[in-house]
Amino acid sequence: MVNAKGQIWVSAVLYVAIGVIVLSLLLTAAVPLINKMKDRNTVVNTKDVLFTIDETIKTVATEGPGSQRELTPLVMKAGQLVIDEKSDRISWSLETNAVITEPDTEIEEGAVTLLLESTPIVDKYVMHVNLTYLTLVDLKLISNYQNPFSGTYSMSIRHTGNFTPGAITDMPVIEINIR
Numbered sequence: 001m002v003n004a005k006g007q008i009w010v011s012a013v014l015y016v017a018i019g020v021i022v023l024s025l026l027l028t029a030a031v032p033l034i035n036k037m038k039d040r041n042t043v044v045n046t047k048d049v050l051f052t053i054d055e056t057i058k059t060v061a062t063e064g065p066g067s068q069r070e071l072t073p074l075v076m077k078a079g080q081l082v083i084d085e086k087s088d089r090i091s092w093s094l095e096t097n098a099v100i101t102e103p104d105t106e107i108e109e110g111a112v113t114l115l116l117e118s119t120p121i122v123d124k125y126v127m128h129v130n131l132t133y134l135t136l137v138d139l140k141l142i143s144n145y146q147n148p149f150s151g152t153y154s155m156s157i158r159h160t161g162n163f164t165p166g167a168i169t170d171m172p173v174i175e176i177n178i179r
Helices: 002-063
Strands: 068-084 089-096 107-109 112-118 125-132 138-143 149-164 171-178
Touching: 002 068, 002 089, 002 112, 002 125, 002 149, 002 171, 068 138, 068 171, 138 149
Parallel strands: 138 171
Antiparallel strands: 068 089, 068 149, 089 125, 107 112, 112 125, 149 171
């Protein structure tokens, strides 16, 4: 009788140990896949946000002086958004392990440019999503916060009524206010 009780306990401990090992193996394999899927979804969502920003900037520019639109909330869950006044460029970047596009190959989707940049570290990349307005509008940033932006903000886009001389035509000055 004593031998049977000991045998039951040994079996129970072995089953628990095997269960823990199986769960550990599943989690070891699943967590990287989940993180890669999360990064892919973040890129898709951010691309949609940049498409919205682009559409809003172009609408405000064509409607003329005084035109204004609000984008609230502007959510950057991951990565960093940079608004560069000097190069009239809006860019977003994220460090990732996911191969989202072909590495080191620039892909254009409408006004958005995608680039998955390789790094010296194996299986580490930096995903860049860019909007460039070099010949379309002159961007001016007004914000109490510093570049780069990450988190939740309110953004307003306004045609100031001013124009910057361009090569072909004068470019409207578009003010981006982030609060």
